[in-house]
Every structure is written in structure tokens, then in C-alpha cells.
Amino acid sequence: MKALTNRLIVISFDCLSSSDYQLIRTLPNFRRVLNEGSYVQHVEAIYPSLTYPSHVSIVTGNYPKRHGVINNTLLQPGASSPDWNWYRANIKGTTLYDEAYKANLTTAALLWPVTGKAKSIQYNLPEIFANRPWHNQIAVSLLNGTPAFLWDLNKRFGHIRNGLNQPELDDFVLECTIYTLQTKKPDLLLIHFTDLDTNRHQNGVFSSEATEAIHRHDKRLGRILDDLEERGELAETTIVVLGDHSALDENKAISPNVILYEENLITVNRKGKITDWKAYCKSCDGSAYIYLKHPVDTQTMKTVKDILTKLAADPSKGIEYVLTGEEAGRKGADPECAFMIEARSGYYFIEDYLGDYQKNVTAFDVRTNKKYMFGAHGYSPEKPNYTTFLMASGKGICPNRIIPYMHLTDIGPTLARLLGLDIGETDGNITEALLDIDNVQRGASYEKNVRA
Structure with missing residues (x-):
């Protein structure tokens, strides 16, 4: 050629x-x-x-x-x-x-x-x-x-x-x-x-x-x-x-790991460090993967699915939709995840597991902490x-x-x-x-x- x-x-x-x-x-x-x-x-x-x-x-x-x-x-x-x-x-x-x-x-x-x-x-x-x-x-x-x-x-x-x-x-x-x-x-x-x-x-x-x-x-x-x-x-x-x-512009950071921690799927010691986990939300900014530590753990899989279904049903929680790992793979993403979640317009994901589920981002936040921002990508190409x-x-x-x-x-x-x-x-x-x-x-x- x-x-x-x-x-x-x-x-x-x-x-x-x-x-x-x-x-x-x-x-x-x-x-x-x-x-x-x-x-x-x-x-x-x-x-x-x-x-x-x-x-x-x-x-x-x-x-x-x-x-x-x-x-x-x-x-x-x-x-x-x-x-x-x-x-x-x-x-x-x-x-x-x-x-x-x-x-x-x-x-x-x-x-x-x-x-x-x-x-x-x-x-x-x-x-x-x-x-x-x-x-x-x-x-x-x-x-x-x-x-x-x-x-x-x-x-x-x-x-x-x-x-x-x-x-x-x-x-x-x-x-x-x-x-x-x-x-x-x-x-x-x-x-x-x-x-x-x-x-x-x-x-x-x-x-x-x-x-x-x-x-x-x-x-x-x-x-x-x-x-x-x-x-x-x-x-x-x-x-x-x-x-x-x-x-895309956004001003709301959401932390699904906070919910996973509250549901005892993330274990934290007295110093606030993760010592073990059954499920974890890995941010891609405008989207996020949900991984299971043990992918064959069917009980955790069901628990996480129920959590995500409830979050997606409430527009104020910032999740537009939930994909299975197989569905994520068909879109070209990691098929090894348990789930993939997409943020609604104006929202993006961070990996905090302590504190509040949602934070309204301010200019001070952006100046003082790199995890906060006013523009994000990682969203679905759709x-x-x-x-x-x-x-x-x-x-x-x-x-x-x-x-x-x-x-x-x-x-x-x-x-x-x-x-x-x-x-x-x-x-x-x-x-x-x-x-x-x-x-x-x-x-x-x-x-x-x-x-x-």
C-alpha cells in the first residue's frame, strides 16, 4: 500500500x-x-x-x-x-x-x-x-x-x-x-x-x-x-x-459510593480509609462504572441493581440511566463492569464515599480541590x-x-x-x-x- x-x-x-x-x-x-x-x-x-x-x-x-x-x-x-x-x-x-x-x-x-x-x-x-x-x-x-x-x-x-x-x-x-x-x-x-x-x-x-x-x-x-x-x-x-x-457544563457532583457505604458495601476504618469493599463506583466524570469485588456475588449484584434503579427513578439524584456490563460493552466500554451509569445534564460523578451524596460546586471548590469542576466530559456520545x-x-x-x-x-x-x-x-x-x-x-x- x-x-x-x-x-x-x-x-x-x-x-x-x-x-x-x-x-x-x-x-x-x-x-x-x-x-x-x-x-x-x-x-x-x-x-x-x-x-x-x-x-x-x-x-x-x-x-x-x-x-x-x-x-x-x-x-x-x-x-x-x-x-x-x-x-x-x-x-x-x-x-x-x-x-x-x-x-x-x-x-x-x-x-x-x-x-x-x-x-x-x-x-x-x-x-x-x-x-x-x-x-x-x-x-x-x-x-x-x-x-x-x-x-x-x-x-x-x-x-x-x-x-x-x-x-x-x-x-x-x-x-x-x-x-x-x-x-x-x-x-x-x-x-x-x-x-x-x-x-x-x-x-x-x-x-x-x-x-x-x-x-x-x-x-x-x-x-x-x-x-x-x-x-x-x-x-x-x-x-x-x-x-x-x-x-458539557455542570455544577453538581454526585457520589454513589456514599450510598454504597451506607448500605454496608464499602468498609471504612476509624481513619476514614477503605479497608474492604463489595461494590465500588469508579468515576469517568460524566459516566461511571460500578464494579463488584467478586463478580459472581449475586446478592451484591441484586442489592446494587436495586440501589441504582431507585436513584435513576429520582431526577434529583442526577442519574440519567443504568446499563448492565453487557450493555456497556456493546457501546464499546468495559464489559467487565457490573453496571455503567450515565449522569444527567448538569451532573458528574466523583468517588467520595463519606459525606453527602450530592454537592453543589462553587468557584471556591474549584479553586481549592481538583476533583471539583465546572465542565466535564466522559459522557455518552449520544x-x-x-x-x-x-x-x-x-x-x-x-x-x-x-x-x-x-x-x-x-x-x-x-x-x-x-x-x-x-x-x-x-x-x-x-x-x-x-x-x-x-x-x-x-x-x-x-x-x-x-x-x-
Whole structure:
């Protein structure tokens, strides 16, 4: 299979929504991509629509139940800060960057989720943070990425960072991007920017702060395009700009574990720590999994089902509907859960097991505790006005096409087709309407005839 491009740059602007298009189409650098390329109006998310499962679906073309990353964080009942799915080893099957590496392409990734210790990424700055008081951020990054590369980046640009705070983190990533393009010349570069996502969580989906983040993203995109153009490489490069999910405004946090504790399904010691559990609600923000410690415990299964049925029957409890594990699996989520619950509009789930079932979130809460926020995702892709979108330009992309719809799982096989790679059987399909396959094939035939 002939490649359609020599170089592919995938830029993920976390939490970019289809609703942002009316603003984005007016901004100079987003417009540069739109004017030269094509875009997909609505990209349907996976379930749960969270950052880590979404980014794995983008590079595998598969649903979470198949690629194995079914949540951002791990099931660690009672942990105040659960560990995340940071590592490539958590992904089942192959990825776009694995196949690119096998094809002798140079691969690089900058804060792309679930790439810790990925051997097939030659220049890797993984998204991973120091999650314990005794951890050091630089050491954690060096141990899980490409040490010499990261040491060089930190020496050059580490002064830009301010911990995990935005916009400094994305400004750091931008400088790393320009430097990587200039010095490593990757054939495949995956970049993850989180400024917009952070501001939507902290301030609301359509807040002025979120709008300012989009403007900053436009400038970041412009820096990348300008660098490629100044070095004469833009014409031979494919640029794909995408979001991983949308977000919805909310101001009510609900804690089903409080009810499970009251029903003696969670055991807590005098210090308030969980010592045992029969059932546990694992948050995905806008949705949540309910797990049983012993899946064959039929009595606990019945008790939990009764609890959830009563909660869902009362709109003030914030649960829109309840799925069985089998039903969740059919939607692409984790079929190993006992149940999956979806939050009503304005609500999201947290994992508290002591205190009140419901909390009205205030600005003070958001400023002082990371578990509280004004914008959330993780909801079902069936929620209205909840799609993301994608735009692309450059070699191998059809110009001036508007494609109404694709699924997030379609992105992986489409990117693979651009690079002439095979990522195997996938849940998604190639979006051929986006690709300029005929033109590339005509070019190949012309070159063959000239040589003859």
C-alpha cells in the first residue's frame, strides 16, 4: 500500500468541540488549514469520552473494550489520587506509532497519552506526572520517556513550565515541538495540547477563559505552520488537527459510593480509609462504572441493581440511566463492569464515599480541590451537541471538502492509510472522502512512465 504522504503531524487540542467551529473558522491559523484542506463537521466520541481512552482509540482505531484503556485512571478504591493509564503496556494490540516504527519511519510524541515506556517512539516526552509526594517530575519523565531527548528539552525549555499549570505547560510543549521538527525531523509526530481542556474544567465550557485558550491554540498552530513553511517542508507534510471529545457544563457532583457505604458495601476504618469493599463506583466524570469485588456475588449484584434503579427513578439524584456490563460493552466500554451509569445534564460523578451524596460546586471548590469542576466530559456520545471535529490539510488530503460525520475510531485507520501502514482489523474504517488517493496514484503512475 503506497503512502499518501512523507510526513504526518497529528495535533490534538484536547476538548475541542464541534461547537467551537464558528470561532475557529475566523482565526487566522486554523483558517490556513481549513482553506487548504478539508474538515469533518462532527466526530462522534467513544464511551466513556475521556482523554486517555480517546487518544488510544485515535492511534488504534478501536473501542476501549478492545484496546484495553477503559478509563483515565485505574481502579484503586479509596485512593485520593489514583494512578493513570500512563503506559504503552496498558494498550492491547498494535498502534499507529508501532507500525510506523516497524516501517522504519522516525517517530516522536509530545505529551501524547498512554505512551510511557513506548519502545517504538524514538523521541518520546510521555504524559506522566509525579503522583506521589516522594516522586520527582523530571525523574518520572526520564524513566518513562527517551532520557537523552528529554534531558535536552528540559535544559532548553524547562524554564517555561510552571508545574502542570496552563498556559505554561502548552507553551513548553510548543517549543519542544518546534525543536523536535527542526532537529529530529520525525515522519510521524503526535502532539497533545491541554490548555483548552484545563480551562473548560476550571471555568466552564463556553467561558471567556476557554475562548482565550482557543486563541492561544491558534497562535501555537501558527508557529508550527510557519516553521514548516520557512524550512520549505510544509508542502510535503500532512497536518491533522483534531479534538478527542467535547465537554458539557455542570455544577453538581454526585457520589454513589456514599450510598454504597451506607448500605454496608464499602468498609471504612476509624481513619476514614477503605479497608474492604463489595461494590465500588469508579468515576469517568460524566459516566461511571460500578464494579463488584467478586463478580459472581449475586446478592451484591441484586442489592446494587436495586440501589441504582431507585436513584435513576429520582431526577434529583442526577442519574440519567443504568446499563448492565453487557450493555456497556456493546457501546464499546468495559464489559467487565457490573453496571455503567450515565449522569444527567448538569451532573458528574466523583468517588467520595463519606459525606453527602450530592454537592453543589462553587468557584471556591474549584479553586481549592481538583476533583471539583465546572465542565466535564466522559459522557455518552449520544448526548446532544457533544461531538468533536477534525480538520486536515497537506499532502494526501483532498482540498475543500466538508465531511458531515466520522467516528473517533475511524481516525486511526485513516491516519494509517496516509502513511501506507496497516494497523490490522479495527472497529473503525478509513474515511476515504478525506483522502486524495486518486491524485497520489496518478502521480505515482506518471513517475513510473517517466522512468520507463
